[in-house]
Amino acid sequence: MTAVFLGIPTAPAGVGNLRGDRPFPDAARDALRDGQLRANLGHATTTIRGKRAGVVAEVPDWAELREAGRAIKAATMARLDEHLEELERQVTARGGTVHWARDAAEANRIVTELVQATGADEVVKVKSMATQEIGLNEALEAAGIAALETDLAELIVQLGDDKPSHILVPAIHKNRAEIREIFACTIPGVDPELTDDPRRLAMAAREHLRERFLRARVAVSGANFAVAETGTLAVVESEGNGRMCLTLPQTLITVMGIEKLVPTWRDLEVFLQLLPRSSTGERMNPYTSLWAGVTPGDGPQEFHLVLLDNGRTAVLADEVGREALHCIRCSACLNVCPVYERTGGHAYGSVYPGPIGAVLSPQLTGLSGGTAGNSASLPFASTLCGACYDVCPVAIDIPSILVHLRAEHVEAQERPGAEALAFRGLARAMSHPRLWRLAQRAAGLGRFLARGRPTLPAALPPPASAWTRTRDLPTPPRETFTQAWAREHSRASSRARPEHGA
Amino acid sequence: MSARDEVLGRIRSALGAELPAVEVRRDYRTTDDRPLPELLDVLTDRLEDYRASVLRCAPDAVGATVAAALSSVPGDVVVAPGVPAAWRPDGAVEDDGRPAVDLTAFAATLTGVTVAVAETGTLVLDASPACGRRALSLLPDCLVCVVTADQVVGGVPEGLARLDPLRPLTMISGPSATSDIELQRVEGVHGPRTLLVVLVSD
Ligand code: SF4
Numbered sequence: 284m285t286a287v288f289l290g291i292p293t294a295p296a297g298v299g300n301l302r303g304d305r306p307f308p309d310a311a312r313d314a315l316r317d318g319q320l321r322a323n324l325g326h327a328t329t330t331i332r333g334k335r336a337g338v339v340a341e342v343p344d345w346a347e348l349r350e351a352g353r354a355i356k357a358a359t360m361a362r363l364d365e366h367l368e369e370l371e372r373q374v375t376a377r378g379g380t381v382h383w384a385r386d387a388a389e390a391n392r393i394v395t396e397l398v399q400a401t402g403a404d405e406v407v408k409v410k411s412m413a414t415q416e417i418g419l420n421e422a423l424e425a426a427g428i429a430a431l432e433t434d435l436a437e438l439i440v441q442l443g444d445d446k447p448s449h450i451l452v453p454a455i456h457k458n459r460a461e462i463r464e465i466f467a468c469t470i471p472g473v474d475p476e477l478t479d480d481p482r483r484l485a486m487a488a489r490e491h492l493r494e495r496f497l498r499a500r501v502a503v504s505g506a507n508f509a510v511a512e513t514g515t516l517a518v519v520e521s522e523g524n525g526r527m528c529l530t531l532p533q534t535l536i537t538v539m540g541i542e543k544l545v546p547t548w549r550d551l552e553v554f555l556q557l558l559p560r561s562s563t564g565e566r567m568n569p570y571t572s573l574w575a576g577v578t579p580g581d582g583p584q585e586f587h588l589v590l591l592d593n594g595r596t597a598v599l600a601d602e603v604g605r606e607a608l609h610c611i612r613c614s615a616c617l618n619v620c621p622v623y624e625r626t627g628g629h630a631y632g633s634v635y636p637g638p639i640g641a642v643l644s645p646q647l648t649g650l651s652g653g654t655a656g657n658s659a660s661l662p663f664a665s666t667l668c669g670a671c672y673d674v675c676p677v678a679i680d681i682p683s684i685l686v687h688l689r690a691e692h693v694e695a696q697e698r699p700g701a702e703a704l705a706f707r708g709l710a711r712a713m714s715h716p717r718l719w720r721l722a723q724r725a726a727g728l729g730r731f732l733a734r735g736r737p738t739l740p741a742a743l744p745p746p747a748s749a750w751t752r753t754r755d756l757p758t759p760p761r762e763t764f765t766q767a768w769a770r771e772h773s774r775a776s777s778r779a780r781p782e783h784g785a
Numbered sequence: 786m787s788a789r790d791e792v793l794g795r796i797r798s799a800l801g802a803e804l805p806a807v808e809v810r811r812d813y814r815t816t817d818d819r820p821l822p823e824l825l826d827v828l829t830d831r832l833e834d835y836r837a838s839v840l841r842c843a844p845d846a847v848g849a850t851v852a853a854a855l856s857s858v859p860g861d862v863v864v865a866p867g868v869p870a871a872w873r874p875d876g877a878v879e880d881d882g883r884p885a886v887d888l889t890a891f892a893a894t895l896t897g898v899t900v901a902v903a904e905t906g907t908l909v910l911d912a913s914p915a916c917g918r919r920a921l922s923l924l925p926d927c928l929v930c931v932v933t934a935d936q937v938v939g940g941v942p943e944g945l946a947r948l949d950p951l952r953p954l955t956m957i958s959g960p961s962a963t964s965d966i967e968l969q970r971v972e973g974v975h976g977p978r979t980l981l982v983v984l985v986s987d
Binding site for chain 2: 330331334348357385435436439484486488493496510514527531553555556563569590600
């Protein structure tokens with residue numbers, strides 16, 4: 284059962300940041316040529332993998348927590364409509380206002396109008412994947428509202444006029460020297476003596492943002508979790524920029540994907556253990572803020588919650604693919620992925636890169652949704668090694684979803700591709716012994732192409748090049764297994780074999 | 786059709802008629818039987834691991850310990866309204882609900898906590914009188930929290946069970962920090978750069 288048959292719309296094109304403009308293999312090839320990028324990514328992902336492994340190993344009941352996390356998410360999805368209605372009731376009862384957005388354009392319009400109603404022309408933002416997904420900053424800018432990212436990595440991306448490349452550390456592709464350059468060139472009045480010491484860089488960001496926090500009247504945030512039974516929202520962060528945004532402005536607007544909720548308060552006891560250890564490799568992140576509606580005399584006095592669909596219900600309609608909605612955005616799967624580690628996040632063309640991006644983005648947009656086949660190429664951006672599944676704190680079986688999406692993509696083709704034709708030919712040859720022997724003999728000709736090297740040259744003529752460009756094809760052996768068997772056995776039967784006769 | 790009805794309708798058609806019941810098994814640890822002195826040691830260790838300073842003292846020495854801790858902090862101290870008089874350093878100002886941004890004038894804040902989770906080194910403030918409003922533990926650059934032994938629990942589940950989800954809650958694990966530059970942890974960004982914890986037990 285796929286979304287297409289049910290008529291549930293996917294995320295619309297032309298708004299937001301879910302679609303790349305090139306197929307993954309093309310974008311990846313360029314990224315692979317960037318030696319600095321690969322060095323930065325290799326360094327960062329190695330660091331975080333080690334930290335994560337250390338803090339996960341010290342939790343004796345990690346497997347039980349992981350299973351509970353998986354089950355809670357599955358239970359949430361099975362009654363998603365009821366839980367959302369309950370969340371709406373609770374948030375409303377505590378003085379908040381709930382808005383529903385069918386897609387990115389509608390969410391952007393709602394937020395823009397809410398900001399305009401306050402009269403503010405500037406908002407401070409807490410890092411949020413949902414608002415990046417819908418391209419909120421661009422929409423606000425078009426309406427003359429400046430959106431200031433306050434998370435350090437987001438700030439680096441924004442000041443550098445760059446794109447995020449990781450869901451937790453959007454500037455992971457930049458090293459400290461490059462960050463120093465960005466700050467030196469873009470922060471007005473920055474200390475000219477600024478070094479690339481991470482502490483000094485963090486202090487420069489603190490100074491740059493301090494006054495903006497204090498004067499901000501409107502903040503926009505995402506949410507890591509929302510508790511349906513109490514209307515409590517949670518934002519997990521490190522720097523305190525989240526607390527600034529959630530506490531100081533008069534108006535708070537939170538944009539949240541409809542899959543982010545959990546049914547009960549108690550469920551947080553699972554996720555607040557799983558998330559920090561999986562994402563930053565800490566026992567607990569420095570700050571977690573939780574709030575329910577509006578509290579007189581403490582924090583924003585006006586609270587809006589925007590519930591975003593934007594293709595999520597289409598994902599929910601796919602019984603295999605819907606597991607991708609369980610994701611708590613920890614980014615552990617990115618950090619262990621051999622493909623992500625080499626290509627970086629930009630090659631995926633979506634705000635959700637890496638293994639989870641390869642299954643989530645094409646489902647949100649629909650497999651045929653990306654321009655120039657970007658979405659359709661993403662399920663193939665994996666070696667299916669399974670490392671993502673092993674680290675996922677909610678046990679999302681990403682490799683199985685990838686295979687499922689690949690099959691769906693192949694089935695959706697009107698005309699069989701070169702690969703399908705090749706396999707069809709192979710099937711015929713393998714069911715006809717004579718054809719098979721002929722084919723094997725023909726393959727032996729490949730030895731001429733290899734000219735003594737262990738693999739065939741990558742530059743075979745098309746359509747074979749589509750396969751060999753990214754794969755090493757071993758040089759065919761001198762003789763096939765059946766030939767070797769026949770040779771060995773004819774020899775064996777013609778001479779005495781003492782080891783068997785003894 | 787309203788967006789609300791449309792989204793809810795899409796969810797229902799996506800799920801179909803058959804709604805499978807999903808069982809959630811909570812086989813993970815929900816209690817911690819370690820004796821209190823051990824939990825206090827774990828809490829101290831975890832807090833220090835995050836570069837917080839921990840000062841341990843007896844119940845009758847809280848005031849003196851707080852005063853000593855703050856002696857090196859130049860500037861005024863603001864305290865949450867519910868902080869006991871005996872804990873307050875001389876000259877400390879009680880938060881009077883002035884505009885939040887004015888709290889930046891203070892060098893340090895003194896508050897109590899609601900619960901402390903040993904295993905993760907986490908303090909939770911719930912905006913009760915002893916903890917103060919959220920801006921109080923955010924704007925001054927040094928935060929001093931007094932934790933009494935009866936507030937310390939082992940793990941996260943026990944900690945959450947003691948909290949009221951309807952109050953504004955702030956979970957604090959060390960001073961503010963970032964891992965955004967090459968994934969190395971650096972302490973001290975927008976929140977207080979110094980976290981001092983006074984841990985009180987007999
Ligand atoms: S798929 Fe799993 S590992 Fe990857 S970001 Fe989501 S929760 Fe984390």
